[in-house]
Amino acid sequence: MIKAKKKKLTAKSLLSQALIYAGLILFALWVLLPFSLVLLTSFKGIIEANSLDFTWWPKEFTLQGYEKVLEYDMGTAYEGVPLIISGFINTLWIVIPPTLLGLFSSAISAYAFAKLQFRFRDKMFSLLLATMMIPGTILLTPTFIIYNQIGWVNTPLPLMIPGMFGAATCVFFMRQFYSGIPTELIEAAEIDGMGYFGIFFKVMVPLSVPALLAQALLGFIGGYNDYLGPLIYLQDPEMYTLQIAMNQLKSYFAGRNVPAMMAATVISIIPTVTLYIIAQKRFVEGVATSGMKV
Amino acid sequence: MNLEKIYQKRHKKSLGENGSGFIMASIPVIGFVLFGMIPLILALAMAFMYVPGKGNIADAEFVGFENFKEVLSDEMFWQSIVNTLRMAISLPICIVVALVVAFLLTKNIKGRSFFRGVYFVPYVCCAVAVSLMWELIFNQNHGIINSWLGLTRDTAIPWLTDSSTYTLCLIIIGIWSGTAYGIVLYGAALTNVNRSLYEAAKVDGAGSLRCFFNITLPGVSPTSFYLLTTGLIGALQEFTRPQMIGGGNGAGPNNDGLTIVFYIYRRAFEYNNQMGQAAAAALVLAVFILIVTAINFVVSKRWVSYD
Structure with a gap:
C-alpha cells in the first residue's frame, strides 16, 4: 500500500x-x-x-x-570610416566619461548621505528624491531651449554634462549600500587620522567595488542604448551615436538589402551582449537591488 | 590624552564633518537644480507661452491657456493617449509571465543558471535592435510569420502596416523585451519569501496551488507593485519602438504608433513654432502620470503586504 x-x-x-x-x-x-x-x-x-x-x-x-x-560611410567628413564604426566610437566617448564621473559623484554623495552629519542633509536628500518624480518627457522641450541658448545643440554636451553630476537612482542605491557598512570601520579610520575624503577613497570605495561595477555597467548600457537624446541633439552624421547610425542604416538598407540590415543589428548588440556575458553576475545583482528598496 | 589631541588637531585641519559632508553630497544636488529644477520651471512657463521657431525663447509671448486648449481639442492628442494605453497592455502580461518564469526557476532543476542567463539577454538589447529584429519577423514579404502561416505574396498579412495588427505586434514586442527585468526582480523576491510559511502550510495539508496563491503571491506583492508602478511610468513614455517601427510616415498605419511622447516630440522638433504646445502636452502627460501613480499607491494598500 x-x-x-x-x-x-x-x-x-x-x-x-x-x-x-x-x-x-x-x-x-x-x-x-x-x-x-x-x-x-x-x-x-x-x-x-x-x-x-x-x-x-x-x-x-x-x-x-x-x-x-562596413562599406557604408554616407560620404561625410568621416569619409572612409563606415558609419557604424564611427557611430560606435562616438557612443563610447559620449557614454564612458559621464558614466564614470557620474558614478563618482553619485558614490561620494551617497557616502555623505549615509554616514555623515551635516546641515541641510535631509533637505538635500528630499530634493534628490524629487528628481525621481519628474517624468523625463516634461524636460524635453525646456532643456532643448536652454541648450540652444548656450550653443550646446548639435554637440554631444547635452548628452554628457548632466550625467556627470550623478543620478538620483544611483545615489539611492549606493546610499543603501554604504548604510550597511559598520560605522566602527569609519571611526577606526578616523583615529588613524584619515579625513572624510580619505575615508571615502581608501575605505568606502574599495569596499564597494562590486556595487560600483554593477552601477557602472547599468549606466553604460543605458547610455549605449539611449535613442531619444541623440536623436534630438546630434544632427551631423559625424556625431551620430550607434543608435542613430542604425536609424540611418535602416532608411538606407531596408527593402534594399535585408541581410545588411541584420548584419548591422548583430554588430550593434554584440558589445552589450558580450559585456553581459562577461559580467552577468554584476548585472543581475545591480538590477535586482535596484528594485529591492522602494 | 595624547591620542585625542592628535585626533582633534587632524580634525581641525580637515574641513570637518559639516563642510565635507555638504560638499560631497552637493554634486548631484547641483546637477538636479541645473538640469532638473530650472528646466522644470521653464517647462511650466512654456506651457503658457507661444514659442516661435525652434525654441526661440527670447521672442516668446504669454498666451494663457491657448496651448492647452489647442492640445486638448486636438484629436491626435487623444488618439496618442489611446495608442499609448493600448500598447501598455503588454505590461500586465509581462508581470505575470515574469512571475511564472521566476517561480519555475526556483524549482529544483538542472541548468538553472543557463536559463536565467538566457532570459536576461533582451534587457541589454537596445530598443532599436529589438525593433529591427521584430520587423524582420513580421515583415510582409519575407517574414517568418507569414511563411509559417503558408501565405503567398498575394495573401501575405501586412502585420506592421495594417492598423488591425500593428498594435498587437507592438504588444508582442513589448512582452519579449519587457519580461527580463521582472524575472530578475521576482527571482530575488521569491528567495526572500519566508520558508517556514511553506512548511507550515504543508503540515496543514495545503496543495502547491494554494501555497502559490496564499503565500507566494502576497510574499512578492511589493515587487509586483514596484514593477507595476515603474512599468506604467515607463509605458506612458513609450517612444523608441513605435518610432522605429513606423510604417511610411513614421507613426505606423493610421497613426497607431503615435504615442504621447511621440506626439510631443513631433510638435517640438518636427514642426515649427510648436514648442509651447509641446510643453503643454508634456505637462498634461506629467499630471496624468502623477494621477496614475497616486491611484496606484492608494490601491496598493489593499493588496501589497510588507512584512
Whole structure:
C-alpha cells in the first residue's frame, strides 16, 4: 500500500518536473529564436532573404551583408570610416566619461548621505528624491531651449554634462549600500587620522567595488542604448551615436538589402551582449537591488 | 590624552564633518537644480507661452491657456493617449509571465543558471535592435510569420502596416523585451519569501496551488507593485519602438504608433513654432502620470503586504 502510494507520487513529481522543463525551454526558445533568426539572416544573400520561401539555414553563406554595412560611410567628413564604426566610437566617448564621473559623484554623495552629519542633509536628500518624480518627457522641450541658448545643440554636451553630476537612482542605491557598512570601520579610520575624503577613497570605495561595477555597467548600457537624446541633439552624421547610425542604416538598407540590415543589428548588440556575458553576475545583482528598496 | 589631541588637531585641519559632508553630497544636488529644477520651471512657463521657431525663447509671448486648449481639442492628442494605453497592455502580461518564469526557476532543476542567463539577454538589447529584429519577423514579404502561416505574396498579412495588427505586434514586442527585468526582480523576491510559511502550510495539508496563491503571491506583492508602478511610468513614455517601427510616415498605419511622447516630440522638433504646445502636452502627460501613480499607491494598500 505504502509502496504504491510512493510510486504514484514519484510519477506525479516526474510529470511536474517535465512540465517545468517544458515551460523553461519554451520560454528560452521564445527569447532566443528572434536572435538566431537575425543572425542567420545576416549571412543570407539579398535574394534569398527577400523570398517568402523561408528557410532557417541560409542556402548559401555569404558575408555580403557585413561587407555592405562596413562599406557604408554616407560620404561625410568621416569619409572612409563606415558609419557604424564611427557611430560606435562616438557612443563610447559620449557614454564612458559621464558614466564614470557620474558614478563618482553619485558614490561620494551617497557616502555623505549615509554616514555623515551635516546641515541641510535631509533637505538635500528630499530634493534628490524629487528628481525621481519628474517624468523625463516634461524636460524635453525646456532643456532643448536652454541648450540652444548656450550653443550646446548639435554637440554631444547635452548628452554628457548632466550625467556627470550623478543620478538620483544611483545615489539611492549606493546610499543603501554604504548604510550597511559598520560605522566602527569609519571611526577606526578616523583615529588613524584619515579625513572624510580619505575615508571615502581608501575605505568606502574599495569596499564597494562590486556595487560600483554593477552601477557602472547599468549606466553604460543605458547610455549605449539611449535613442531619444541623440536623436534630438546630434544632427551631423559625424556625431551620430550607434543608435542613430542604425536609424540611418535602416532608411538606407531596408527593402534594399535585408541581410545588411541584420548584419548591422548583430554588430550593434554584440558589445552589450558580450559585456553581459562577461559580467552577468554584476548585472543581475545591480538590477535586482535596484528594485529591492522602494 | 595624547591620542585625542592628535585626533582633534587632524580634525581641525580637515574641513570637518559639516563642510565635507555638504560638499560631497552637493554634486548631484547641483546637477538636479541645473538640469532638473530650472528646466522644470521653464517647462511650466512654456506651457503658457507661444514659442516661435525652434525654441526661440527670447521672442516668446504669454498666451494663457491657448496651448492647452489647442492640445486638448486636438484629436491626435487623444488618439496618442489611446495608442499609448493600448500598447501598455503588454505590461500586465509581462508581470505575470515574469512571475511564472521566476517561480519555475526556483524549482529544483538542472541548468538553472543557463536559463536565467538566457532570459536576461533582451534587457541589454537596445530598443532599436529589438525593433529591427521584430520587423524582420513580421515583415510582409519575407517574414517568418507569414511563411509559417503558408501565405503567398498575394495573401501575405501586412502585420506592421495594417492598423488591425500593428498594435498587437507592438504588444508582442513589448512582452519579449519587457519580461527580463521582472524575472530578475521576482527571482530575488521569491528567495526572500519566508520558508517556514511553506512548511507550515504543508503540515496543514495545503496543495502547491494554494501555497502559490496564499503565500507566494502576497510574499512578492511589493515587487509586483514596484514593477507595476515603474512599468506604467515607463509605458506612458513609450517612444523608441513605435518610432522605429513606423510604417511610411513614421507613426505606423493610421497613426497607431503615435504615442504621447511621440506626439510631443513631433510638435517640438518636427514642426515649427510648436514648442509651447509641446510643453503643454508634456505637462498634461506629467499630471496624468502623477494621477496614475497616486491611484496606484492608494490601491496598493489593499493588496501589497510588507512584512
